[in-house]
Amino acid sequence: MPLSAKTELNALLLRAGIAHDTAEAVMDIDALMQKWRRRAMKRELGNRALADLRIGIDLAQLDVLFAIDGPSSEFEGEALGETMVATVADRLNIDPSRASRLVGDMVDEGFARRAVSQADARRTIIELTPKGKAVVDAVRAYKYLIMGDFLASWEKAEVDAFVPLLKRFGSWMDSIEPATEKHADEIAAIAETIGKTEAQLA
Helix, strand or coil: CCCCCCCHHHHHHHCCCCCCCHHHHHHHHHHHHHHHHHHHHHHHHHHHHHCCCCCCCHHHHHHHHHHHHHHCCCCCCCCCCCCCHHHHHHHHHHHHHHHHHHHHHHHHHCECCCCCCCCCCCCCCEEHHHHHHHHHHHHHHHHHHHHHHHHCCHHHHHHHHHHHHHHHHCCHHHHHHHHHHCCHHHHHHHHHHHHHHHHCCC
């Protein structure tokens, strides 16, 4: 039976020690995340914010402004300190040369400025100008307004339960390495199904 069959997927997870109810939840969550990812890739909210707020920059430039601002709530786990072009590249997971070009655009358009590091005068740092900070604050307020309107219809108990669970779920990708080691045999067996299918089609 192909792995695309739900019964076979359930059996695979059960053999790996994952209970039926958990397996069902995994499939539902994965389907939701795939839909969410496709919508997120369109950057609907970001594009709408830029249009409604009449901000004349694109999403890549907006991302740079947020990376320069660098709130700990959005870039958790990194040390606080001065922001450099390399910092922006790391925060956005983009090539340093691309980060440099985007930062340069923002400097040229008056949304950011270069300054001398207080810790090391040989180092150049990047800061938001009042104009850039106003854009970041406005977009953040826009997002909070839209999301707040959605959550306003939830019961307090639902929100109180949802937020900590979402934070907990948000760390699930940290478990990829341990899980792949734990289920190495199952993963090898899954890989074999591809070879068997290719052999059958040959």
